[in-house]
Amino acid sequence: MFFQSHTISTCFNESRSSIGIRVWYQFTASISSLKVVWRKDQKLDQAIENDKVWRQCAKVVKEVLNEPGHVIPLRYLEKRRERLRLPIKIQTFLSRNPGLFEVYYDRIKPKTEPVKFLRVSDRLQRVLDEEERIYLENEPLIVAKLCKLLMMAKNNVVNAEKLVHVKREFGFPNDFMVNLIPKYPEYFKLIGSPGEGNSFLELVSWNPIFARSVIEQRADEESKLTGIKIRPSFNWKLPNGFLIRKEMREWIRDWMELPYISPYDDASNLDQASREMEKRTVGVFHELLSLSLYKRIPVPILGKFTEEYRFSNAFSSVFTRHSGIFYMSLKGGIKTAMLREAYKGNELIARDPLLEINDNFIELLDEGHEQREEQLKLQKQAVQNDTELVAMRNNTLNDLELTESEEFYSS
Template sequence: MLFKTYSIYTTRTKHLLHRKSLINPAFNLHTRPISSLKVVWRRDPQLDHAIERDKPYKICSKVVKEVLNEPGQVIPLRYLENRRERLRLNVRISTFLNKNPALFDVYQDRIKPKSEPVRFVRVSHRLRNFLEEEKRIVLENEGWIVSKLCKLLMMAKDKVLSVDKLVHVKREFGFPNDFLVNLVPNYPNYFRLIGPPEEGKSFLELVEWNPEFAKSIIEQRAEDEFRLTGIRIRPNFYYKLPPGFFLRKEMREWIRDWLELDYISPYVDVSHLDQASQEMEKRTVGVFHELLSLSLFKRIPVPILGKFSDEYRFSNAFSSVFTRHSGIFYMSLKGGIKTAMLREAYKDGELIQRDPLLEIKDKFVQLLEEGWQERQEELRLQREEVKKNRVMVALGDGDTDGQESSRDLDGQEVK
């Protein structure tokens, strides 16, 4: 059974509800609290594979950032080896460097003037070229980055977010590492920093409300459809269960009725709504849909989303939304981390709704693949050389045996 319901009422209340539901079958469905509407989680192999496929890219990206954060962007190899567990690297650093030759150069240097030379790791020339390309892509998409940052603030209840939390999610949304230093100050009409950053109590506040930024992806999609066809449609969610998923009849009816509710923009004030109401559920789903749509990979780890529960008015049981609305979201458990994914952004496990900032990832993957191809070619040449040497040795042994045999035969003939 895919769907289960759990009541939180007393025995007497249950009895009364049961009597009323016999008179009006729809009563039980519409009076049931949303928190009790549960759908059993089922694995989606294609979406899980999308996360697994990006794992090598993420690991390499972590190591690169570790070196770039070092003074002079160089680090002794043994120091980097000591950080392997924190980087979640399951191979030795020397093995990682051999497998990814395009990223770093290894050279000998002294840690102290009179110490023995040791191996150091530094950024390769090709990686520096990529970093210049990254700057170009960020500059070309600066307007999009600014709008994303504004949107995150506009969805927050006080139009303010902690700087620490924004730094924590910069990778999910494609913000550059230095966005607080080199981007935010350039837009005083949108942003204002409050509090001293060094104390970890600074906040980013929205200064100006831009109505163009206050359109959600869903609302923009409805407007685009109207311009294209001349037919005005209601903004709403795409809802499609993948093969193998099914819902019980009463849950299907609840979803049908819930979808009929008016769409509530994540940018409107909802302080008047009851946290347990279906309208608040509609708004919460809208916020998650917008956050995932703004993210680079249309997926965000659930613990990261939980950090913004207060700012975005999420309930304590907010993660149940992702399984309750399995036709909109998927919650992957890959890697032991719950990750919320937007179903409509993927087709057959491939990302189809691509953020313009993903060009950075494409360039980085291209760099990695060039190194992998070089490594494979190097290994192929090594194997051929070993095979050639074995053949030469075998031929040499054969010639020696032939000469000895010939001498033996000559000796016998002499006799």
């Protein structure tokens, strides 16, 4: 059946057994009036928390890489701590993360005294070189993602600056607009110049292979396995502890029974306030999150594409209204839309190939942390050895004094 009743009913039965946890609603004909109270999901929040340390380190690395020659005076970087939101001094940051940079002395001006500079370490440079290989190896994936973003957009055009702004979310190279786009004139046409604030990326040709959403691909795969035609549908699974009232449950079932509308289909004829448009909007968000590296995107970033993807001004309510599909995290004071089905606990189920870049960087950080722990352990052992040596010397001196005293009295 189009509506996956076995998943929903299981969640509802589990929800009835919970005490004191409620999801309230207002059931009217208007979609916008359907209210669902947000509830914290600690496991999905933890997924965001797990990335906090390496993302902070990546900011500092990026700051150095943006400098000419990839070098910077340490004191200059110290002055930028507030902008980088780094809560510790740069010297402390370096000691906690050995392996990222090398410290050396150089002159800022010819006749000035040498000062401390930072440059990329050999280990970090190897990670950066490996990054280039991974990007090249996954170039077809990146091209497909870009095509899909354009194919879902109104008139198949997206503001180029907005795409540059979301490059981290989707795993695009820093220079993709300059070095990648010109390599594929059969797919892309750049109107205007990037950086001028009024440039656009336009789709040149429509590839029907790219016009299959994750939902549709999943239905195709299930159809092949079972030999039965499976209708595309969303996976709806609420976390344990949610309580949904009967009327809201019925609304969800009715909405789920509506035919799936592909985010790649033309939606210009749909009424913005209709359930069908809501179906299409949920499909677009599901596809956008599926294309992202971590299957999550900050809500303010999604809001930048309101015009391109025909989102309503109150689009963020979709994430709480369809809390069996999405979760909206408030971790770090930023609303982040997450795809529930993409996670098991706080871990991603299927990993994007481009995540190898981040994995290599995290591995480098872990090696540095292990190195620091070993250094601290050696320092602690050295202090302990010195303490024991001093104690032994004191004991020896005491023994000598005692022996001399005994000899004096015995004589």
